[in-house]
Amino acid sequence: MNKGSFSAVASRFAVFLLLSSAVFLAACGRKAADPVGVWRGTIKNNSGETVAFTLEVKRDGEKVIGELVNGDERTVSTSASFAGDKLNLNYDFYDAKLTATIDGDHLQGSFDRQWGKKILNREIHARRGDSKAVSGKSENDLSGEWVMTVGQEPKLSYWRAAFQQKGSEVSGTIIPVSGDWGTMTGTVENGELRLNRFDGINCRVFKAKLTPEGKLEGIVDFGLTDPIRKVVAERITESNKTIVANLPDPMNHTRMSNPAEPFRFGFPDLTGKTISNTDELFKNKVVAVSITGSWCPNCHEEAPFLQEMFSRYGNQGFQPVALAFEYSGETARDSEQLKIFAKRHSLKYPVLLAGSTDEGQIQQKLPQLVGFGAYPTTVFIGRDGLVKRIHAGFEGRATGERSVKLKAELETLIKELLAEKD
Numbered sequence: 001m002n003k004g005s006f007s008a009v010a011s012r013f014a015v016f017l018l019l020s021s022a023v024f025l026a027a028c029g030r031k032a033a034d035p036v037g038v039w040r041g042t043i044k045n046n047s048g049e050t051v052a053f054t055l056e057v058k059r060d061g062e063k064v065i066g067e068l069v070n071g072d073e074r075t076v077s078t079s080a081s082f083a084g085d086k087l088n089l090n091y092d093f094y095d096a097k098l099t100a101t102i103d104g105d106h107l108q109g110s111f112d113r114q115w116g117k118k119i120l121n122r123e124i125h126a127r128r129g130d131s132k133a134v135s136g137k138s139e140n141d142l143s144g145e146w147v148m149t150v151g152q153e154p155k156l157s158y159w160r161a162a163f164q165q166k167g168s169e170v171s172g173t174i175i176p177v178s179g180d181w182g183t184m185t186g187t188v189e190n191g192e193l194r195l196n197r198f199d200g201i202n203c204r205v206f207k208a209k210l211t212p213e214g215k216l217e218g219i220v221d222f223g224l225t226d227p228i229r230k231v232v233a234e235r236i237t238e239s240n241k242t243i244v245a246n247l248p249d250p251m252n253h254t255r256m257s258n259p260a261e262p263f264r265f266g267f268p269d270l271t272g273k274t275i276s277n278t279d280e281l282f283k284n285k286v287v288a289v290s291i292t293g294s295w296c297p298n299c300h301e302e303a304p305f306l307q308e309m310f311s312r313y314g315n316q317g318f319q320p321v322a323l324a325f326e327y328s329g330e331t332a333r334d335s336e337q338l339k340i341f342a343k344r345h346s347l348k349y350p351v352l353l354a355g356s357t358d359e360g361q362i363q364q365k366l367p368q369l370v371g372f373g374a375y376p377t378t379v380f381i382g383r384d385g386l387v388k389r390i391h392a393g394f395e396g397r398a399t400g401e402r403s404v405k406l407k408a409e410l411e412t413l414i415k416e417l418l419a420e421k422d
Helices: 003-029 238-246 297-316 331-344 361-365 401-419
Strands: 037-044 050-060 063-070 073-076 079-083 086-091 096-103 106-115 118-128 144-152 155-166 169-175 184-189 192-198 203-210 216-221 229-235 266-268 274-276 286-292 318-326 351-356 377-381 387-392
Touching: 037 106, 050 118, 050 192, 050 203, 063 079, 063 086, 063 192, 086 106, 144 238, 169 192, 184 203, 203 229, 286 297, 286 401, 297 318, 297 331, 297 401, 318 331, 318 361, 331 351, 351 361, 377 401, 387 401
Parallel strands: 286 318, 318 351
Antiparallel strands: 037 050, 037 118, 050 063, 063 073, 079 086, 086 096, 096 106, 106 118, 144 155, 144 229, 155 169, 169 184, 184 192, 192 203, 203 216, 216 229, 266 274, 266 351, 286 377, 377 387
């Protein structure tokens, strides 16, 4: 090798060393990707509204766990992986997953889930440990129960809401006839209230201003394709208790077209075997027919209650059965989701695939029902095979004493029906 060639090689080698050193130093200077921690950020709805959310990522040995946090409620991932800077969290009971890239203390990605016959994608951004500082005081206390007038004529709905306030921090829930929205959290500042909830299914925001008359005026965003709805909320007080008369009665929301007829159903169970109301399983029994779906958070709250009642009163003749209406309309996929649903809640009663959530399916598959409009809706049938009560919705743990009261009332109903002769 001549002197010129040697010098050229030496120069190239020196450049290589410099570049390698620069890459090494840069890598040392970067914070290693690590998913563990509390992440606070926003997720964007189709409407353009952003919903605040909290994600806590933990390690249990080699296992990664991701929990969506709403007050005391946690939606826990069923499986997860983390490699390099890529985080994947699966929530199989909602047919959903979170995929994100972590760069130091910044997380960005998407939350995707089955919705109807398509995949709903939502963009997410979060920072580790960041949270907006809020003042510890508020001139107005919004604690208490409220009646919400939602929408505009000719389509008005009346919902219940309950809030608890500590300083400027507010938590609570909104309760349409279908059941509560779960715990929502947020703040009130300068007379402006904002509550958020993201739990994998619900991605909702309620924001309102307090008027001089003491009402809340604002909007609710469902997080789907529903239009944003206007809301006016009025607190329930001793002097205006009559406003609760506007609220729908869950026990009178849905009815039978002909109460003298037995409630009929016949659908395949998770093995493909058709189960019908005329089967020996239901003969001379008190039957609770839950019209449900694995995609429905309130249905996930009702199912353990029905299983508890079955464990307690099954030997006396109480028999629940679930008629599920699922998202995709694909038998194999929907059946798999129902198997996950049944396993998650250790259900020992039959779960049947009744249909899909497509428009008109309920009317087609269960034509005897009038005024159906809530998942879950539970049909209580006496030993004589006739419908005694139909309860729309289910109020879960976020409603506190209301949930305790509802469960007690339904248990009393079951015991009364068991005591009746056919």
